[in-house]
Amino acid sequence: MTTDLLSGRELLQLYAAPTGPTQALRGVDVVVRGDRITAITGPSGSGKSTLLAVLALRERPASGELRHRDRLVSGLSRRELQRLRRREIGWVAQRPAHSLFPQLTARGQIAQVAGLRGLSPTGTELAAVELTDLGDAYPGTMSGGEQQRLAVAAAAVGPPALLIADEPTAELDDESAALVLRLLRSCADQGSAVVLATHDARAIEAADTVLRLRHGVLSTEHETGRERTATIDGQGRLQLPEEMLPLFPDGRVVVTLADGHVELHPPS
Numbered sequence: 567m568t569t570d571l572l573s574g575r576e577l578l579q580l581y582a583a584p585t586g587p588t589q590a591l592r593g594v595d596v597v598v599r600g601d602r603i604t605a606i607t608g609p610s611g612s613g614k615s616t617l618l619a620v621l622a623l624r625e626r627p628a629s630g631e632l633r634h635r636d637r638l639v640s641g642l643s644r645r646e647l648q649r650l651r652r653r654e655i656g657w658v659a660q661r662p663a664h665s666l667f668p669q670l671t672a673r674g675q676i677a678q679v680a681g682l683r684g685l686s687p688t689g690t691e692l693a694a695v696e697l698t699d700l701g702d703a704y705p706g707t708m709s710g711g712e713q714q715r716l717a718v719a720a721a722a723v724g725p726p727a728l729l730i731a732d733e734p735t736a737e738l739d740d741e742s743a744a745l746v747l748r749l750l751r752s753c754a755d756q757g758s759a760v761v762l763a764t765h766d767a768r769a770i771e772a773a774d775t776v777l778r779l780r781h782g783v784l785s786t787e788h789e790t791g792r793e794r795t796a797t798i799d800g801q802g803r804l805q806l807p808e809e810m811l812p813l814f815p816d817g818r819v820v821v822t823l824a825d826g827h828v829e830l831h832p833p834s
């Protein structure tokens with residue numbers, strides 16, 4: 567069974583504002599798993615960036631419980647957190663320049679991140695986002711879209727167990743967005759938990775799970791592929807997603823334990 571990479575319960579985050587504290591997150595329950603792309607959508611100001619910062623272990627929530635590989639994040643030392651961020655967490659800031667080293671060339675960015683993660687560059691990282699020709703260029707001389715592609719390529723080195731990106735396709739034309747989304751998919755296929763905040767229909771389309779935030783509250787979760795998430799309550803009751811109910815018109819179901827998972831079939 568795969569364990570959740572991150573699980574948050576009742577996450578609350580507050581910021582000081584002139585009118586008093588703003589609740590950027592107001593009790594968010596969230597689970598982040600590997601092998602998938604999770605998109606967080608919602609209007610501007612709904613708390614997406616805040617949730618990403620908490621999940622990337624860059625900000626501590628004001629309250630609530632966050633677990634990383636089943637360990638309470640609040641119990642991790644500053645050194646442990648720093649090590650996790652360096653080795654296991656790729657971060658693409660909303661302004662890509664904020665996640666790049668201004669004094670390093672494109673090739674240097676990749677080498678730097680690889681070094682921090684204890685890896686050697688494969689030499690294909692820039693090609694994946696069609697930036698091979700800009701290997702010797704510095705971020706300051708690149709367009710916004712090129713910086714964004716570079717920031718994603720650097721964050722994806724490894725790939726890391728967790729890859730978090732704030733609006734990673736916002737500045738990109740369709741062709742570049744497709745390159746970035748293909749790279750993110752390849753990270754997920756290699757086991758990464760990829761989490762995006764996005765308004766972009768192209769990125770939402772590419773996600774396996776879509777979480778919607780409104781005023782700091784997660785309102786709905788839906789999955790875009792064949793898989794759906796359901797919860798088992800304390801009594802062992804499973805509530806199936808509504809669209810699956812027609813399979814079981816009289817409410818009876820045959821439950822079979824099969825090689826580490828459970829199958830549900832209508833009675834024959």
Ligand code: ADP
Nearest residue numbers: 581582588590609610611612613614615616617
């Ligand atoms: P989104 O990414 O969905 O636009 P944010 O997470 O950036 O939303 O913001 C959520 C709320 O928290 C907003 O009301 C915003 O003004 C406030 N906020 C976010 N970051 C800060 C901060 N560093 N200081 C004060 N208020 C903040």
